[in-house]
Amino acid sequence: MKRGKILRVCHKFLVDDDGYDLDIRDLCESTSKEYTNYVTLFLEKSKIGQYIKKNKLVRKDGILYHAGTRSYVIPIEYKARYRNYLKDRHLTENAESFENRFKEILEDVKPDIVHIHGTLAPQFLEAAKQGSKKSRVFATHHIGLINQNYHNQSVRVLFSKYLTHNLMPAYCDKIICVSSHGKRSFLSKRKIVVINPVPKEKPYRKVATGTILRKNLLHNGFTLTKKDKMFLCPARFHEQKNQLRLAKAFLKAAEKDERLKLVMAGAVRDEIYFNKVLSKIQGSSLKKKFCVLPGLSNDELRSLLRETYCVITPSINEGLGRAAMEAVQAGIPVIASKDGGYPDFVKDGKNGILVNPYSQRSIAMAIINLPELPRSDRLSHQRYIKKILKIYES
Numbered sequence: 001m002k003r004g005k006i007l008r009v010c011h012k013f014l015v016d017d018d019g020y021d022l023d024i025r026d027l028c029e030s031t032s033k034e035y036t037n038y039v040t041l042f043l044e045k046s047k048i049g050q051y052i053k054k055n056k057l058v059r060k061d062g063i064l065y066h067a068g069t070r071s072y073v074i075p076i077e078y079k080a081r082y083r084n085y086l087k088d089r090h091l092t093e094n095a096e097s098f099e100n101r102f103k104e105i106l107e108d109v110k111p112d113i114v115h116i117h118g119t120l121a122p123q124f125l126e127a128a129k130q131g132s133k134k135s136r137v138f139a140t141h142h143i144g145l146i147n148q149n150y151h152n153q154s155v156r157v158l159f160s161k162y163l164t165h166n167l168m169p170a171y172c173d174k175i176i177c178v179s180s181h182g183k184r185s186f187l188s189k190r191k192i193v194v195i196n197p198v199p200k201e202k203p204y205r206k207v208a209t210g211t212i213l214r215k216n217l218l219h220n221g222f223t224l225t226k227k228d229k230m231f232l233c234p235a236r237f238h239e240q241k242n243q244l245r246l247a248k249a250f251l252k253a254a255e256k257d258e259r260l261k262l263v264m265a266g267a268v269r270d271e272i273y274f275n276k277v278l279s280k281i282q283g284s285s286l287k288k289k290f291c292v293l294p295g296l297s298n299d300e301l302r303s304l305l306r307e308t309y310c311v312i313t314p315s316i317n318e319g320l321g322r323a324a325m326e327a328v329q330a331g332i333p334v335i336a337s338k339d340g341g342y343p344d345f346v347k348d349g350k351n352g353i354l355v356n357p358y359s360q361r362s363i364a365m366a367i368i369n370l371p372e373l374p375r376s377d378r379l380s381h382q383r384y385i386k387k388i389l390k391i392y393e394s
Contacts, residue, residue: 004112019322179341
């Protein structure tokens with residue numbers, strides 16, 4: 001028997017395969033026996049039809065329904081003026097239209113719990129205020145320190161994010177941080193708990209490594225042999241993910257060990273930064289050591305992960321790092337940044353190596369000197385869900 005209804009408030013859902021989106025899908029699916037999940041997200045009006053078709057949504061009880069996550073989906077329309085979702089959310093017209101629409105959704109759904117997935121947009125604070133009048137309210141802070149990764153936002157937006165973020169605990173029963181690093185972003189630590197979201201392991205269709213590597217954007221004759229050590233960096237191309245410094249460090253390491261190969265796989269979110277990374281690789285005599293892949297499907301990425309020698313994620317200010325956690329789940333060693341949420345599950349010298357992400361030398365030395373590591377204890381998705389359910393029921 002279900003215990004009630006959860007209304008999840010998200011800036012996106014079923015849009016792409018980043019950690020935020022995948023974590024929410026896992027939560028909906030894994031809590032569906034106990035609760036009926038309703039998900040409201042921000043979506044441009046012109047994209048709603050395409051969104052419904054892409055995700056094979058159907059009408060159920062008069063609401064859009066997604067069978068894969070067993071959740072009802074309620075889009076809230078917004079106007080996109082910028083390419084940055086946070087700047088768009090802070091537009092006055094978007095904040096005001098959300099307030100009215102969210103009141104209607106609360107009245108229609110009558111949720112027992114409102115779970116807000118984000119702490120920076122004014123709409124999230126409004127949801128916390130309105131939801132707290134009738135429901136228990138929780139929020140998840142999915143990232144690390146705020147105002148660290150965006151350099152092109154106005155002072156008004158930066159201040160608004162700071163204020164909104166630190167007011168969220170006043171209207172929520174609990175704030176769930178995905179890592180200890182994220183917890184440090186709040187002025188007051190009261191009501192803050194840390195729960196690492198462990199991915200749900202799912203079956204996948206195996207894709208041959210050769211087929212995947214043929215997508216290499218470098219066209220440089222990259223090959224893998226049995227003696228090679230393939231390092232995989234699975235992350236969107238962005239300054240926060242630190243691929244440029246990784247490329248420079250890997251070039252130094254490859255001079256010491258000819259067996260080293262690096263595959264970078266991820267969507268291009270920053271064209272300028274992506275071109276800097278390509279330029280650095282293509283200007284080197286060791287460019288055949290590199291393979292650059294565009295955004296891969298989940299099947300392709302998981303297939304590649306199982307063939308990898310080591311996953312390397314030297315990100316800056318990472319909230320948690322889902323790809324690295326999936327590697328740990330699979331028993332694959334990880335080289336990860338000390339800066340961010342990785343130390344919560346990457347134990348230095350046991351299942352991986354922690355490095356200084358600002359130091360090429362630190363990254364290069366970890367690549368060269370990576371020891372043989374024992375298979376780590378498996379992380380449990382079920383234990384994670386039990387912790388979340390305990391929060392809901394407390």
